[in-house]
Amino acid sequence: MPLSPDEARRFAVLLESHAEQLTARWTELVTRSLRNRLSSAELQRQTSDLQRGFQQAFSGGATDLGDGPADELRAQLSELSNSRARQGFNATETAVSIYAFKDALLEVLGDQSDAATLRDYVAISGFVDRAALFTFDSYVRIRESLIADQTEQLLELSTPVVKLWEGVVAVPLVGTLDSARAQVVMERLLQTLVDTSSPYAIIDITGVPAVDTQVAQHILKTVVAARLMGADCIISGIRPQIAQTIVALGIEFGDIATKASLADALRHVISRTKQSGR
Amino acid sequence: MRTVAVGVKLSLVDQTKIVTAASELARNTLVYGGGGEVEVTRVHNDRRAGIRIVFADQGPGIVDLDLALTDGYTTGGGLGLGLSGARRLVDEFDIDTEPGKGTTITIVKWCR
């Protein structure tokens, strides 16, 4: 529930007059919840910034966290989530940093047996709750984008396409091949064929522990796509278990050349190159 | 259409897929539906952006949808890959048709 303008005004005064006390108590509570993993000087700076942020939002007339005067405060909260996420704190630890403000507020509100004070506390703690939820939300968003970035980096790292011989490129696949990775590898392989004008490609799956239907489909589609472009693919390094799975799954490798090892595949390709005089 | 596809940051392969699917369906709209309307929009769900294309015609409609979606089936002398192929190229494929009333096909491609 949003605050009334009158409440916002009163809270602005309250935060201003107790600024020092609030910041000190808040810093103390946060330091304890983070078990000294951040220096109290740094936390001191953060909490006093936030305390000022809340105060300015209230004095600007913000009755809810989404209001214009609270823009600055929201930016501060996102920034907090951002640094907490990157420093490796978990979601609870991040949100607790904001929730602790309520405890500090309760102490400065004065006589709690007074009904008006209690109403004020309920109102302001509602506001702080929304701020904490907002922090939690942005924490999750930031973590998600971190994960997405890392996944992408991992894809980049794990898909080398190497030139093996004049007119022959190879992709040594290592590790589990999920559908997304298979797709990236295959697109890159095809692009490398064009860039190096290599009519032969060897897909070596020695380092792949398992092949499911989807991955096999991706490999097959790549072979067909390469043919459409005018290049031949050879699959090498199929391990016995994978051969069993391929047959059990009923996947047709058809007329696609398969070789036991990368060396065999290369030998096969070179003899073909000589034959056709390319 | 290409501009919208680039705008929602579709990968090059996905751009090619959606534009090709659109080309197939636009041809269907023209050949079987006797012409119609095409609408291209950007769409968003909670985490991804995408592109949606709607093809609507007031043609004769499709009598046997399952058959029409079978690879190689055609009534117009094509390869019979328009509908079935386009369906494989996109993430969402929705077809609304009634004999005598016309056909509306909606396709969506999401950013990966």
Add this chain to the structure above:
Amino acid sequence: MERVPVLKIGDILLVSIQIDMEDQVALQLQEDLAERIVATGVHGVIIDISALDIVDSFVGRTLAAIASVSRVLDAETVVVGMRPAVAITLVELGLSLPGIRTALNVELGIAMLGSRETVDVLGDEGETDPAVLTRE
């Protein structure tokens, strides 16, 4: 309507498609090529599609038709320069372009046609180079 230019280089007709393949353009090209093959008596046709960012089933079908017609007129067709994204899309679409020979670029395409030439010169007429067969 725009027309796709057809160039003759030695025993080869080279077609480099640099414009959008609208249906009419594709059909016109099919007609033009057949006439030029007969008029020039060449034995090879190279169609460069490296500038095409879209190949749908109609264009695919036209390419296949061109290849078949050329074969009847005793000219071998090689489609060169297909982009990776186009190839992936065609596979997904279910179009495998049977009967069309392909190469990565014009140079490799000429080499592919050239290998057939040698056999002809050797007088093994009626027989195809085994290396060519493996690439069907």
